[in-house]
Amino acid sequence: MNNSTYVPQTEAELESWMKAHCYHFNNYAVNGSAITEGCGIERFGSLFIWYYTERGQQTRLKYFYTEREIVEYAFSQIKADKWARAHCIGFTENEAEKKELAALLTNRSIEFFQDAIPYYGPGRPVYRTFVTGCAIKEVAPLKSRYYKQINNNPQEHQ
Template identity: 45%
Template structure:
């Protein structure tokens, strides 16, 4: 489906899935998220909102589904994190090197960062696969 043809929330959800956008931070068509942005129909008025720790704040209102969907699509596409699909979090540098070598061998684009998982003495490396590269890395997803 071409982006310009997207007019409904269902079509937006399908397009995002087809193009390997992560829906962990976006609630489109009612999927549950802990934190992130969402689009919902509230009594015929479409709302673009942000939710964090159970608190929802409406950011934009739209009279038509098409306008709401086009806004959501533009916003999601502009988010550099939206196409980052979580592969796993690793403590051992040797494990990180092994996974990254495998991703390079498969010519899969990725992104990494390091976070203090259990405090400043417990660093972890997170690995994200960009876009549809996740389809070629399903066997590497850390459960």
């Protein structure tokens, strides 16, 4: 199967492709999987629907006549979504830990990206590190070291 030209034709094939390439199902409902927020495929009579759901509200985005058409569309959407294959292995307030993890991943030639978010406000950023695709299999043990549970008690940070 040439990875650059392969396009799944059924929901089962799309699900298998996602698993084989380490995409996650957090935001995509494919082949009967359930999500709380994101896009998915639903059958309605003879139609297939590409929908978005958030907070229990479903919005129908596109309609298709065949499973093949909707799967091709879903495949293109999922492949274009960098977050669908991003696995967070670092979550810390410590910038030195963020840099240490970046160096470890660089030395292993692992594709990754990092960001900083104001998780607890502008004065208290959290640094996140993501690996892409199946790199998660190689570096999963690093998550236990660099993914920190952060205490949200402001008294402890003064």
